[in-house]
Amino acid sequence: VVTNSIYAKAGEMTWCLLADVIANGVYFDLQNGVIGTTLGTATATMTAVGDGWYRLTVTFTSTGSVSGGINFHVTTGNGVLSYAGANTTDGAYFWGAQVEARSSVTAYTATTTQAITNYNRQLKTAAANEWPREFDPVTGECLGRSVWEARTNLVAYSEQFDNGYWLKNNVTVKANQILSPDGTLSADKVVDDTNTGQHRVRSNYGTPSTTNYSVFAKAGEYTKVAIFNASLSTVTIFDLQNGTVVSTGTGFTDAKIQSVGNGWYRISATSALINLFGYGLINDSDEISFAGTGTSGAYFWGAQYEAGSFATPYIPTVAAQVTRVADSATITGTNFSSWFNPSEGALFVKYQRSSLATVSSYARVFEVSDGTTNNRARVTLGDSSSNINYISTVNAATQCDLSLSSQIAGSDVAIAVTYKFNDYSAVKNGGTAVTDTTALVAGTMSQLNIGQATGGGTNMNGYIKRLTYYPQALTSANLQAVTL
Secondary structure (H helix, E strand, O other): OEEEEEEEEOOOOOEEEEEOOOOOEEEEEOOOOEEEEEEOOOEEEEEEEEOOEEEEEEEEOOOHHHOOOOEEEEEOOOOOOOOOOOOOOOOOEEEEEEEEOOOOOOOOOOOOOOOOOOOOOOOOOOOOOOOOEEEOOOOOOEEEEEEOOOEEEOOOOOOOOOOOOOEEEOEEEEEEEEOOOOOOOOEEEEEEOOOEEEOEEEEEOOOOOOEEEEEEEEOOOOOEEEEEOOOOOOEEEEEOOOOEEEEOOOOEEEEEEEEEEOOEEEEEEEEOOOOEEEEEEEOOOOOOEEEOOOOOEEEEEEEEEEEOOOOOOOOOOOOOOEEEOOOOEEEEOHHHHOOOOOOOEEEEEEEEEOOOOOOOOEEEEEEEEOOOOOOEEEEEEEOOOOOEEEEEEEOOEEEEEEEOOOOOOOOEEEEEEEEOOOOEEEEEOOOOOEEEOOOOOOOOOOEEEEOOOOOOOOOOOEEEEEEEEEOOOOOHHHHHHHOO
16 A cells, blocks of 8 residues: 655646556646546545645555556646647646655655655554553553543544634634644644734533543644633643643643654643633743734644543544543453462562542552452552552451552552462562561452452553562562562
């Protein structure tokens, strides 16, 4: 599959053809911005980029010797392949040819004497029943398997800010201008007008008790953007050039800016006051209201408005809200009993928690149980920096509760625990072992829940990097060694 693209502008002649060498192509009307006749297997896009210029794309399936390469030329009308030229002066303008072995166009890359290969990291959506594995978008480091609570993106048209669903104040929206974080040409540019006032895009929506909203942003002529609060009188300002939070407005908490590569950042903030989703442009003086230039803007994509005190992975929407169900990873039946030793054993887990806030009082890194709360062993995480505990319950009675103390959101934590009759121990990050020598062991266990409690809920909201089971008890020295 090949995608050809080029920038074109009408001159004396207003029609052109973009094709491969022989079999596949599309005619374009450069005067009216209309796609014409299609040849072969080609599909096309035509995107206005200003001042009469369009970016034209043609995607087709190459068939070897009779298909391939790039061919563009002017013509006298739709479907006209060959004609007698009238003179040697009439024509149209072309710039920025690109041929890519992929099914959609990417941002233009200039070449001189040789081809250039770019690797574009892409934000992807996992399929149903696929346990997502996430990576740092900048370094490429594997963050681990994600475990998140259920969330709903409460705004529609999360990638189509030109849609009438979004209200525009002193701005215009130019659709599909540059490559978005998911690797498609779908990011919009928000451009100011010459009025004095707030330059923003918004959508009214009723407020849950606590909300977080986020959007992906990339600098254009403006390098600062903002999230607006309910009254529109205060904003949280972000610097897209330096990747920093400039200021957190009244009523906002947990303002964050995270690089996702290629100049893009995901900006987010939490408030109990917000009753609309609003973001906009900020001038170099950090002013909310100012006189616009009429030509300057910044790029946005992927808006999310969700009930909760922190941002979760992006949920795309079109005409309606979309809910992502809670991640649920459970091992049961012989898939569990074939390796689990009920009398003694040890577990090692390395994880990273995105936020210390939880749906209820305690989240889980893992929980081994008999399917009830009467017999279970788990590592629990409280909603503050000081709560990590390894707790064992037998016949509804607590046998041990080993405290492993502090945790930091966004940092790796390694924990190893071991269990045996009157021999429980737990270690965090190679530290001193915490022990209990008067604890029973449950005789029957039937399942392992990863990142959540038995029966669901209380998700960890973060990433499981590694989980290892040993079918025998380990010494405190062993536990310290594996968690260093």
